[in-house]
Amino acid sequence: MQWEELTGDQFPQALAAAQGVCLLPLSCIERHAHHLPLGTDMYIGRDLCRRAAALEPAIIFPDFIFTQILEARHCAGTIAIDADLIVRLLHNACREIARNGLKKIVIVNAHGGNNALNRFFLQIQLESPCDYVVYLAEPALKPEDEPAVEAQWETTVDGHAGERETSAIMVIRPDLVRRDQLRADDEGMPLERLKALQDVGVSTGTWWYADHPTHYRGDGSPATPEKGERWLSARARALAQAIRAIKDDSETPRLQKEFFDASQQPAIAPLESSD
DSSP, X not given: OBGGGSOTTTHHHHHHHHTXXXXXXXXXXXXXXXXXXXXXXXXXXXXXXXXXXXXXXXXXXXXXXXXXXXXXXXXXXXXXXXXXXHHHHHHHHHHXXXXXXOOEEEEEEOOGGGHHHHHHHHHGGGSSOOSSEEEXXXXXXXXXXXXXXXXXXXXXXXXXXXXXXXXXXXXXXXXXXXXXXXXXXXXXXXXOTTHHHHTTTOXXXXXXXXXXXXXXXXXXXXXXXXXXXXXXXXXXXXXXXXXXXXXXXXXXXXXHHHHXXXXXXXXXXXOOOOO
């Protein structure tokens, strides 16, 4: 159930069918090599949520594209906003989702540049009391799906506009894949310009730019719609399973309330172990 497609009259019924669960797909607008659209992550995130919600009902929030993509500001078409505004906007979106009755908010990430943001956002949920819970769903493929999906990939380096994402867009929006722009060189291979630091466990803000300045990691040439369909379907089944577990979860809301209650008077709140 797509939030923006519902009427106001339909919303209460959708809320009940979703059992209070809202999927929040995070993506961004950025370059995806020469052959994929700027909205690649957005299309994949939206499709994954729709497939999962068809298996386990949930309301899907409109595409949330204003996330962390400062590393692509040198590329045409990128939409990168201030870091503090990203967090404030995401917090406000969650607050509005909850105000509309959806008290279990599930972040479904479709952009690797959000990985650190997502973990940070989870932790700052403990800053002040709220009547909703934010979950981050990153489920592994189900055991019955994983072997077939992993066996189909021909490339060993992937991650951005490579075999996986190209295969997915061939399913979701085949009209936007420009196969004639796929390079036959090694443009998608890491340049390793900061390898000396990385080898000793040192990172910097330019780590991605150092390896992939043209925002291409991997090789999209072996991509096929069949691979994309198998990958998307398997991911949707795993996400649907996670949604079911979130619906059944009563312990996290209880623990969150317990934590907030205790945090109001930490000097006198007793600390008890569940062991």
